[in-house]
Amino acid sequence: MPAPPRPQPLRSAALSPPQPAAAAKPARRFVDDYLLALLARASHAVSEEFHARLRARGVGVPVWRVLATLSGLPKGQGETVTGLARACLLQQPTMTKVLDRMERDGLVRRHPDLQDRRVVRLTLTPRGEATVAELLVAARAHEAEVLARHPPAEVEAIKALLRELIARQDRPRR
Amino acid sequence: MPAPPRPQPLRSAALSPPQPAAAAKPARRFVDDYLLALLARASHAVSEEFHARLRARGVGVPVWRVLATLSGLPKGQGETVTGLARACLLQQPTMTKVLDRMERDGLVRRHPDLQDRRVVRLTLTPRGEATVAELLVAARAHEAEVLARHPPAEVEAIKALLRELIARQDRPRR
DNA sequence: CGGGCCAACATGAAACGGCATATTTTCCCG
DNA sequence: CGGGAAAATATGCCGTTTCATGTTGGCCCG
Numbered sequence: 001m002p003a004p005p006r007p008q009p010l011r012s013a014a015l016s017p018p019q020p021a022a023a024a025k026p027a028r029r030f031v032d033d034y035l036l037a038l039l040a041r042a043s044h045a046v047s048e049e050f051h052a053r054l055r056a057r058g059v060g061v062p063v064w065r066v067l068a069t070l071s072g073l074p075k076g077q078g079e080t081v082t083g084l085a086r087a088c089l090l091q092q093p094t095m096t097k098v099l100d101r102m103e104r105d106g107l108v109r110r111h112p113d114l115q116d117r118r119v120v121r122l123t124l125t126p127r128g129e130a131t132v133a134e135l136l137v138a139a140r141a142h143e144a145e146v147l148a149r150h151p152p153a154e155v156e157a158i159k160a161l162l163r164e165l166i167a168r169q170d171r172p173r174r
Numbered sequence: 175m176p177a178p179p180r181p182q183p184l185r186s187a188a189l190s191p192p193q194p195a196a197a198a199k200p201a202r203r204f205v206d207d208y209l210l211a212l213l214a215r216a217s218h219a220v221s222e223e224f225h226a227r228l229r230a231r232g233v234g235v236p237v238w239r240v241l242a243t244l245s246g247l248p249k250g251q252g253e254t255v256t257g258l259a260r261a262c263l264l265q266q267p268t269m270t271k272v273l274d275r276m277e278r279d280g281l282v283r284r285h286p287d288l289q290d291r292r293v294v295r296l297t298l299t300p301r302g303e304a305t306v307a308e309l310l311v312a313a314r315a316h317e318a319e320v321l322a323r324h325p326p327a328e329v330e331a332i333k334a335l336l337r338e339l340i341a342r343q344d345r346p347r348r
Numbered sequence: 349c350g351g352g353c354c355a356a357c358a359t360g361a362a363a364c365g366g367c368a369t370a371t372t373t374t375c376c377c378g
Numbered sequence: 379c380g381g382g383a384a385a386a387t388a389t390g391c392c393g394t395t396t397c398a399t400g401t402t403g404g405c406c407c408g
Contacts, residue, residue: 029246030310031261035317035329036224037242038336039217044263045343047210060394068211072203081357087205089218094395096358101394118356118403136204143209150342154335155209161332162212168324169219234364255387268365270388292373292386 050142059135062088062098063107067132068139070108070124078111078121107131224316233309236262236272237281241306242313244282244298252285252295281305 031037054064065088070079079087085095099122102108107128113119124132147155205211228238239262244253253261259269273296276282281302287293298306321329 031242031246032337033333034313035320035333036217036221036313038333038340039213039220040263042336042340042343043210043213043217045340046213050210062394068205072205082355089214091396092357093359093397097394100358116356116404120357139208139210146209146343150339154338158332158335158339159207159209159212161328161335162216163206164328165324165332166212166216166219169216169320236364256385265366266387267367267389271365274388290374290386294387 046146050139053138053142054135057135059131062090062094063102064135065089066095066098066102066122067107067124067128067135070122070128071132071136073123076123078123080113080119080121084122102128220320224313227312227316228309231309233305236264236268237276238309239263240269240272240276240296241281241298241302241309244296244302245306245310247297250297252297254287254293254295258296276302 051061054061066084069084069087073079081095081099082092084099085092088095088098090098099108099110103110106125108122109125110120110122113121225235228235233241240258243258243261247253255269255273256266258273259266262269262272264272273282273284277284280299282296283299284294284296287295
């Protein structure tokens with residue numbers, strides 16, 4: 001029974017309470033109640049540390065994302081350039097160049113798609129597989145550190161809510 | 175009563191259920207359970223549209239963030255370069271350059287701090303104030319559109335959880 | 349089967365961001 | 379008070395991202 005999102009006043013702490021002239025909290029700053037800002041700040045706060053560790057190993061964020069995306073693939077499959085761009089939150093031309101460097105560095109290989117000759121399929125090289133294996137260990141370790149800083153129930157709640165937010169936000173688009 | 179985050183098993187849906195050999199969902203992809211990825215994807219999914227509208231007006235994301243940050247200031251106050259950098263999730267040298275452009279475009283003004291001559295204080299020009307006023311309208315309108323796509327209760331829940339995540343993640347650092 | 353339309357990928361010029369470092373001012377401690 | 383350490387900005391160089399566009403291949407329909 002999905003009760004449709006009815007009006008429901010919803011103000012959590014707005015509408016000046018009958019407080020006298022006590023200048024307590026003159027109302028939260030715009031940025032502290034703005035969903036886009038909260039998401040960006042949270043993502044940045046949590047990712048900063050790990051991204052620093054990545055670059056300490058000489059791996060950029062886009063490269064890490066490509067490696068992680070390619071590492072979970074079925075078998076002989078390969079992702080396309082555009083698919084990787086979307087998965088890694090980058091534009092397609094940017095992805096092309098990221099892949100140029102990764103190919104030059106021996107991390108990935110491009111091969112033609114036999115069904116559709118416009119498409120380029122990407123797979124990890126052995127070197128790419130080895131690199132991503134290490135990085136996945138580091139990523140899981142870092143995530144464990146982060147989770148340890150927060151009540152487990154809240155983290156699970158956030159994960160679940162984020163998944164739904166993403167699903168609903170992505171679907172109705174385009 | 176801050177009950178310290180005790181162990182509490184917490185597995186929400188792990189530990190292979192006694193399902194036979196039915197290869198249903200072979201386990202979620204790494205990226206679908208990785209907190210950093212969920213936050214980045216959610217932030218990107220929600221912000222993408224608005225960022226596009228910004229650039230349609232010729233305003234870059236960092237510029238918008240600076241404007242929004244400066245718009246909520248007490249009175250004759252001004253933020254510092256480093257303060258703005260942190261608030262806008264940028265490095266200080268990058269912020270210096272963003273401010274160079276904004277000053278050139280007549281959006282902000284730099285003035286010296288009388289108490290500490292190392293510090294530069296920034297304020298909005300009338301043109302900056304006018305610009306940010308428009309953008310704030312657009313931002314609130316866009317946020318309303320986003321909120322309309324999701325159950326209000328969930329959005330409030332996410333906001334609250336993100337605020338706590340940010341607070342706990344930022345405090346213990348440095 | 350031929351034309352127009354759309355999708356996938358690549359490329360080139362220009363803007364931008366990041367890192368390391370230089371400079372100036374303040375702070376602190378003996 | 380002198381001198382070293384740390385903070386706040388600025389600068390230069392370089393790698394990366396972006397935007398607009400080009401090119402090739404597939405698709406659909408008359």
